[in-house]
Amino acid sequence: MHKTTDAGSLPNLLDRLHHDHEGVKDLFEKICEGLDDESLAATFSELRAALLAHAEAEEKCFYGRLLKEDDESRFFALKADVEHGLVEGLLKRLTDSAEKGSDEWLAGCIVLRELVEHHIDEEEGEGFDIAREILEDGDLEKLGAEFEHEKQRLMKV
Ligand SMILES: [Fe+2]
Numbered sequence: 001m002h003k004t005t006d007a008g009s010l011p012n013l014l015d016r017l018h019h020d021h022e023g024v025k026d027l028f029e030k031i032c033e034g035l036d037d038e039s040l041a042a043t044f045s046e047l048r049a050a051l052l053a054h055a056e057a058e059e060k061c062f063y064g065r066l067l068k069e070d071d072e073s074r075f076f077a078l079k080a081d082v083e084h085g086l087v088e089g090l091l092k093r094l095t096d097s098a099e100k101g102s103d104e105w106l107a108g109c110i111v112l113r114e115l116v117e118h119h120i121d122e123e124e125g126e127g128f129d130i131a132r133e134i135l136e137d138g139d140l141e142k143l144g145a146e147f148e149h150e151k152q153r154l155m156k157v
Pocket residue numbers: 017021054058123
């Protein structure tokens with residue numbers, strides 16, 4: 001029988017962010033392990049779409065909320081937003097490159113992976129700790145639903 005009343009049974013914002021982070025890490029692993037040209041192009045464009053939609057929805061539904069809380073959460077959100085900018089800049093450079101799969105391109109991809117993994121570690125460490133401190137369970141569930149809705153909307157654009 002389907003249970004509907006268990007508290008915390010809905011994926012909250014932090015569960016959803018973590019799930020996306022794991023998906024992105026898997027895509028980087030595939031790309032950096034080496035793929036044929038066709039799979040590389042398809043996997044990179046999947047990675048790009050996932051990163052951009054995740055980042056934009058996260059800025060709106062997570063960082064937007066942290067900016068309004070207190071000094072610590074505000075500064076965390078400002079720093080994380082700068083990192084999103086660095087990731088987006090490098091992502092654009094890799095997207096615009098005519099030589100996907102070359103050594104130069106792969107070197108850029110490895111740096112992007114390091115940046116993203118560093119960002120995820122801080123987000124799931126400091127960022128999630130702050131979120132658990134300042135947001136109620138109900139807020140996290142509501143923000144999770146808003147995040148998913150926003151991300152799906154962005155993936156369709
Ligand atoms: Fe994230």
